[in-house]
Amino acid sequence: MFKKVLIANRGEIALRVQRACKELGIATVAVHSTADTDAMHVRLADESVCIGPPAAAASYLNIPSIVAACEITGADAVHPGYGFLSENARFAEILEAHGITFIGPTAEQIRIMGDKIEAKRTAKALGLPVVPGSDGAVRTAEEVMTEADRIGYPVLIKASAGGGGRGMVIARSREEAVSAARRARAEAKAAFGNDEVYLERFLGAPRHIEIQIMGDGRGKAIVLGERDCSLQRRHQKVWEEARSPALNEEQRRSIYATCAEAMQKLAYRGAGTIEFLYEDGEFYFIEMNTRLQVEHPVTEMITGIDLVHAQIRVASGRPIGLAQDDIRFSGHAIECRLNAEHPRTFVPSPGTITHYHPPGGLGVRVDSAVYQGYRIPPHYDSLIGKLIVHGNTRVECLMRLRRALDEFVVDGIHSTLPLFRELIHHPDIANGAYDIHWLEAFLARGKV
Ligand code: MV4
Helix, strand or coil: CCCEEEECCCHHHHHHHHHHHHHCCCEEEEEEEHHHCCCHHHHHCCEEEEEECCCHHHCCCCHHHHHHHHHHHCCCEEECCCCCCCCCHHHHHHHHHCCCEECCCCHHHHHHHHCHHHHHHHHHHCCCCECCECCCCECCHHHHHHHHHHHCCCEEEEECCCECCECCEEECCHHHHHHHHHHHHHHHHHHHCCCCEEEEECCCCCEEEEEEEEEECCCCEEEEEEEEEEEEECCEEEEEEECCCCCCHHHHHHHHHHHHHHHHHHCCEEEEEEEEEEECCEEEEEEEECCCCCCHHHHHHHHCCCHHHHHHHHHCCCCCCCCHHHCCCCCEEEEEEEECECCCCCCECCEECCEEECCCCCCEEEEECCCCCCEECCCCCCEEEEEEEEECCHHHHHHHHHHHHHHCEEECCCCCHHHHHHHCCCHHHHHCCCCCCHHHHHHHCCCC
16 A cells, blocks of 8 residues: 555645545645645645746646655655646656556556547447447538538537537537537637547437446446436536436446446446436436546435545556445435636636635535635636535435535635525526536526
């Protein structure tokens, strides 16, 4: 087992990983920018190293600084958290070349899934159901027209280097397809320096359902259930739940078996999430994330399994220690992402938290690194915490969530708390009757 883990991240996820390390008897090293000197992840770590100025590109994304911090402190492994360097294959390779373990998949697995065309080709070869579309990249205008005609309209043009919806353009007819492809290509080139695009049948009103998996890198992989992350705004998840209100046990059994088999064939190592769009009873693979995700706690709450413990065990070469039949799903969990943003305009609201009182009680978990008097710096994303609530049934979970939201005090800044207090009263939310467009439509109606 590792003796010392450096956590290459900040905020609530840095604390989340520290907690797991402490429970396993592993020493922790925090890294921080000059804007994060007062951060909780620095205060609670065994050691800390300043790695650069506020801009993430000069600190949390600065590979030489982070490798130097490992050398200085003698850390034998790095946990990247999410975002920042968590899906950077080169970072994983550089660490390995320095004899430091990257707590995550192999560089090769990260690289495959980082390229959406390669990811989709791999998924298909592994037996996962994919969205009907072009077989790889489309290059010429003729190819765009032929493929789009074959797939049927509307088609969606996507960037191979894409993610977060950038470089995605819809075409509703043959006439639109060529100019749409040209636009997608230009957007992709500007955003990612890679103008490769591919085509997919456009799904009109799907849900976003993702499967959590854990592999040991030696051909064993288990499925830890699904999460429904359909409630998003501008490709940012807002509310996630486990499991999905849209699936029955037979649908679960089938997609779990397909995913476990695929990850076993890939000899996948570590935590991973297979993302699907789900429409009319069918699953369609879109992407795979090769990291721990923000919303992992809802999975932990219904399985009782600590995903960060499991990541660390597997990275240190130990077996997963769990068989698929050991996984039992209990109750229901919902996560609300609390952002330091205005609840109507979503304009970031950095500044000092003057009063802070997180909710408590049975089934209530708050993963956050803020405290009363903390000044939220303006340099990073606006997530200030996650409220995760568990109940024996979805109805109990919703009742408890409503109570926890009422109890939560965050003053001095704008936060998205009022949005959740509104959502919790909506009948569509109570019924689980929402798709990926529901939240934006709700916000457009001028609620909150
Ligand atoms: C799609 C789609 C409809 N049809 N693909 C958006 C980001 C990227 N990760 C995948 N995305 C989508 N791909 C096909 N073939 C609709 C979306 C989409 C979406 C997906 C998940 C959650 C929220 C979304 C919001 C808008 C569009």
